[in-house]
Amino acid sequence: MIVxxxxxxxxxxxxxxxxxxxLDTPGGFIDAGESIEGAARRELLEETGLRVGxxxxxxxxxxxxxxxxxxxxxxxxxxYLARWRSGTPRAADDAASxxxxxxxxxxxxxxxxxWKHMARVIRDAxxxxxxxxxxxxxx
Numbered sequence: 192m193i194v195x196x197x198x199x200x201x202x203x204x205x206x207x208x209x210x211x212x213x214l215d216t217p218g219g220f221i222d223a224g225e226s227i228e229g230a231a232r233r234e235l236l237e238e239t240g241l242r243v244g245x246x247x248x249x250x251x252x253x254x255x256x257x258x259x260x261x262x263x264x265x266x267x268x269x270x271y272l273a274r275w276r277s278g279t280p281r282a283a284d285d286a287a288s289x290x291x292x293x294x295x296x297x298x299x300x301x302x303x304x305x306w307k308h309m310a311r312v313i314r315d316a317x318x319x320x321x322x323x324x325x326x327x328x329x330x
Contacts, residue, residue, distance in 0.1 A: 192217050192231045193249060193316045194241065196275040199291040200316070203238060205305055206287030209257045213305035214297075216312075217286075218268070227269045235273075239280040239289055243273035250315055252308035270312055272319060294320060 193216055194201040203215045217238045221230040228246060235241055249270040255263045282289045296302070297313050304310060 192235050192243075192246075192271050192273055193312065194235070194239075194243060194273045194275050195294075195316075195320065196291055198294050198320060200294050200297055200313075201239065201241075201275070201280055202290060202292050202297065203282065203286040204288040204290075205285065206282070207285040210305040212287075213303045214292075214309075215286075215305040216270075216309070218270075228271065231269070231271050237284045238282070238286045240283060241275070241278050241280050244276060246271040246273050247319075248272075249312065249319065252311055254306050254308040268306070268308055268312075270315075272316060 201217065203217060205211050205213050205215050217235040218231065219234040219238075221227060222233075225233070231246070232242070235243065249272045252268045252270065254266050254268055256266045257263050280289045294313065294317050297304075298310075298317060304313075
């Protein structure tokens with residue numbers, strides 16, 4: 192989930208492998224019987240303690256995830272855009288820390304983003320914020 196507070200994005204620093212220490216956004220795997228939106232909301236709450244209102248579909252992005260003993264597995268990553276309303280995020284679950292980062296700073300190549308697809312996610316979120324228009328989500 193991409194949570195925006197003005198033009199800042201909520202980011203996590205991963206506390207566990209894979210990609211320990213890299214920047215990430217709240218999210219994770221879908222539990223059996225759970226909806227995509229339900230999983231996004233659950234992961235946001237587990238990792239930051241935050242709840243958000245209405246979600247906008249941002250898009251879906253292919254990538255891969257390494258599981259010890261299995262190797263690389265393909266993943267389809269569904270992203271929602273949400274607006275922060277209130278509350279102070281706190282790092283929990285597998286997040287080592289949490290912070291608000293300007294969207295423009297996240298798009299710089301010097302940031303250590305956890306997953307390859309995240310550069311496209313940040314680009315698409317930036318376009319949505321700058322343009323204000325809703326781009327059709329691909330899910």
